[in-house]
Amino acid sequence: MRPILRWAGSKRRIVSKLADYWNASGSTRYVEPFAGSAALFCSIEAKRAVLGDMNGDLISMYEPVRDHPNRVANALHRWAGEKDEYYEVRATLPESLAPEVRAARFLYLNRWCFNGIYRTNKLGHFNVPFGGNRVGPSVTREDLLRFSKLIRWTLLVPGDFSETLTHVEPGDFVYLDPPYSIQGVRVFNEYVSGGFGASDLQRLRLHLENLHSKHCRFLVSYADCEEGRALGQGFKIDVVEVTRNVGGFRSRRRKAREILIHN
Secondary structure, three states: OOOOOOOOOOOHHHHHHHHHHHHHHOOOOEEEOOOOOOHHHHHHOOOOEEEEEOOHHHHHHHHHHHHOHHHHHHHHOOOOOOHHHHHHHHHOOHHHOOHHHHHHHHHHHHHHEHHHOOOEOOOOOEOOOEOOOOOOOOOOHHHHHHHHHHOOOOEEEEOOHHHHHOOOOOOOEEEEOOOOOOOOOOOOOOOOOOOOOHHHHHHHHHHHHHHHHOOOEEEEEEEOOHHHHHHOOOOEEEEEEEEEEHHHOHHHEEEEEEEEEEO
16 A cells, blocks of 8 residues: 655655565564655555654654544544645644544645655744645545554554664564765755764664574665665665655656665
């Protein structure tokens, strides 16, 4: 199935290539510490899974969708997607809302914001502007019901990627799509406060070594850069061409190379 979110940096365009690694792994449980829209998870429709993300608002959205999809749909479909309405909904503090309405608010803002970007100000308030009407169909009740069924037995873990990796078991397939940290290059990685830096890459490298020693299969998506090559040193590295929207505009697409690190 398609993800229920639009998400900057999503691997939806190359998900069929990524799925080949899952299919070849022989694994029966899927783990993704940087879940985002969980495009690969949705594509392979793994029956047993662990999804984690540092973005607590994201996980707080997935939980009610899993447990009460009809309630989320009822709240979501009260809104029409108009510009003034968007800013009214955006100004509402999520902590003041019931969990199902809070999840609906997240989905609504994601659907109508510019380019599916998740960004907050220093106070932690979502501040992405209205994106207009040319952003594809809204999430339907049927979409939410299907996604709810898919994640019925999925463990959802808020927090640092290392927290999700504590749930890994031998034989698991682990897909990691961290924010890119490239020296001298400005890369959008403001999904959470603090971003993702060199020290995080060092921690990630140690976790890859640990996953390998535990006989887990892993796959990492990263930019084809010095930092990415260092992250994958000693493991297998494949190169894939991707298409990116420069500045979030479809009319300004360009090709780029990424690497897939695996064991």
